[in-house]
Amino acid sequence: MEQKSFFEKRNLHNLEKIEYLKDDLPDFIDDYFLGIENQTSTLTRLNYAYDLRIFFDYVVKKVFKGKRTVKSLTLQDLESIASNDIERFLSYLNHYDYNGTLESCNERAKARKLSSVRAMFKYFFSKERISVDNAAKVSMPKLHDKEIIRLEVNEVVALLDCAESGTGMTEHQRAFHEKTRVRDIAILTLFLGTGIRISELVGLNNEDIDFSTNSFRVTRKGGNQAILYFSDEVADALARYLAYKEDDKNTPSGEHALFLSLKMQRISIRAVENLVKKYSKIVTPLKKISPHKLRSTYGTQLYRETKDIYVVADVLGHKDVNTTKKHYAAISEDIRRSVADKVVLRGDPTEKQ
Missing domain, CATH: 1.10.443.10 (Intergrase catalytic core)
Structure with a gap:
């Protein structure tokens, strides 16, 4: 079926990118990607590869002071990376140089990169290939709620x-x-x-x-x-x-x-x-406005019409209803205000004699 081939082609394209990025990653990452292959999509693994490439570039520059190359890193080296090294990595992401290009990360980009690093440490720790998971000791950056950008009617x-x-x-x-x-x-x-x-x-x-x-x-x-x-x-x-x-x-x-x-x-x-x-x-x-903002526009309108967060989550394909709640919390406030006078206890006080 041609539709299937569309998604297959996309997956193959992602796999090709992952193989290319492995040239900038330690050899033990092969075992990691193989181990998570059945639990993750190719896009997830591709994003991990991008994030870990930046992390290991930081590690050889700042932790090992340029005395090691990324390719020479071992699991023993990974085990030696302390939690405060990872905390410094998050600070490093405020303004850093990668291959001669100056980059910076906002709080959400930092959180994603830390999630990628944590997932890798957790995998090797669970397989008993490292004796300590120092990434688990690092707190996630505080994420501020983003305003939902959407179109009005x-x-x-x-x-x-x-x-x-x-x-x-x-x-x-x-x-x-x-x-x-x-x-x-x-x-x-x-x-x-x-x-x-x-x-x-x-x-x-x-x-x-x-x-x-x-x-x-x-x-x-x-x-x-x-x-x-x-x-x-x-x-x-x-x-x-x-x-x-x-x-x-x-x-x-x-x-x-x-x-x-x-x-x-x-x-x-x-x-x-x-x-x-x-x-x-x-x-x-x-x-x-992006296609995702049009999706938010639909989700907002559907929630206002149904007032049912579970219906919205199901239609939008959210696996976790908390994702939907997080995005449409502001609209919940609108709904709470609109129904404030719907329950009448003793009638209109002005009508009493």
């Missing part, structure tokens, strides 16, 4: 109207707009009407859409498949786009991908990010 209308009419576009943008208008409306409507992730949208095939039940099949984060449902408004946008594709003589007969680029190939994640950015900059120039 009037901004959603304006975004879709902009995609429909092309109002506010430059001449260069207008030159392509007529060719992509129907597709772009379908993409934006699907994001805003279902809250799917960008990878889920890009991976869709024509045969994943079932108009008889207004449903579609997606491959979720982690590889599991799910059936989701869409409204008549989303159905209309999708049907319009499919009819447009069918009438376009340039559409390849054997192409299964739902959304196509101008080159008549499966649209890329970068292209989808760019089209969302293009329209949102016209409509809401002060908000940085």
Whole structure:
């Protein structure tokens, strides 16, 4: 099935990157990645590789003072890395040089890198290949809550109207707009009407859409498949786009991908990010709107309508409802305020004689 090959190709691409990054990692990392292969996705391991590359670069520079190379590091060296070395690593991430490029990490990037380091130490400690897990002694950075950036109802209308009419576009943008208008409306409507992730949208095939039940099949984060449902408004946008594709003589007969680029190939994640950015900059120039923010917009609206955090978590594909609660806590406050006068105890005091 071609959809499966899309995700297989993505996994192969990630594996190739991991192999490339291993050149900058100690040899014992091979055992680590092999040991966690069945519990993690290729994307998770790729992110671990990026984070550990920076960590071990720090280790040879600052802990071993340049007397060792990354490739020469052993598990005995790993065991000798103290908890305060790892704490200094977090401070180092405020402003550091990697291969001649100055970098810096915010609190969330620091937390992710520490999680990657902790996971590695925990693995080798659990396998009794090191006798102490010093990374477990290091506290996670305090993470401040981020404001949920989303579109308001009037901004959603304006975004879709902009995609429909092309109002506010430059001449260069207008030159392509007529060719992509129907597709772009379908993409934006699907994001805003279902809250799917960008990878889920890009991976869709024509045969994943079932108009008889207004449903579609997606491959979720982690590889599991799910059936989701869409409204008549989303159905209309999708049907319009499919009819447009069918009438376009340039559409390849054997192409299964739902959304196509101008080159008549499966649209890329970068292209989808760019089209969302293009329209949102016209409509809401002060908000940085990405496909994930359209997902937040849907989640917000769904929570306001249902007032059921478990429904929102299920539809968005969150494995842990606490993830959903964390993102929509501010809306819970709105709901609590709105229902404050719903329970009447003794009636309206002004009506008493």
